[in-house]
Amino acid sequence: LAKTTQPISMDSYEGQEVNITCSHNNIATNDYITWYQQFPSQGPRFIIQGYKTKVTNEVASLFIPADRKSSTLSLPRVSLSDTAVYYCLVGGITGYSTLTFGKGTMLLVSP
């Protein structure tokens, strides 16, 4: 599985846009990029997934450049409740069952 690298922590203020970048230099052709969010004392929760270019849902956007060696999770207008750990994962959809989490990025949103 491709290894991912992301910042250990980030700080932001309410109302700002937050971009968390993840590096995955060894991403394979059939790998997808998936982001999970985890609040303290809760299990992780799926946020978004993409393969290339840009994906947007009601929660976030995911930007993936053409070489796919990195990806950026964009959270628009964060609120205090977005304070959480964000994990970037890389893996193929078909046939892969397990998720390999790194240490994630701890996002702290302040008033």
Added chain:
Amino acid sequence: DTGVSQNPRHKITKRGQNVTFRCDPISEHNRLYWYRQTLGQGPEFLTYFQNEAQLEKSRLLSDRFSAERPKGSFSTLEIQRTEQGDSAMYLCASSLASLLAGGYNEQFFGPGTRLTVL
């Protein structure tokens, strides 16, 4: 709420005791996973089931750990002769995997069982 549930939410035990955790997945999900998470780390995969069959086990799952999923519904994770190093959050997740569905088999996680071994 029809999400993944885990019981108990917290368990404190003495070293050497056996403990058992239960996970009830989302009812129509055929895959069930167990992960372990220690402080400051992301979850680590332990094992997963497709229906009642245990298809994969991590080398993290020592002989003291055993998981079952009778009838392909709920699952139990038992740790025998607990050690202080077993203290962690144990997370269960479930997903619906279908060759016909295509796309991503999103895993839905439960709230976890926090184990403290004294």
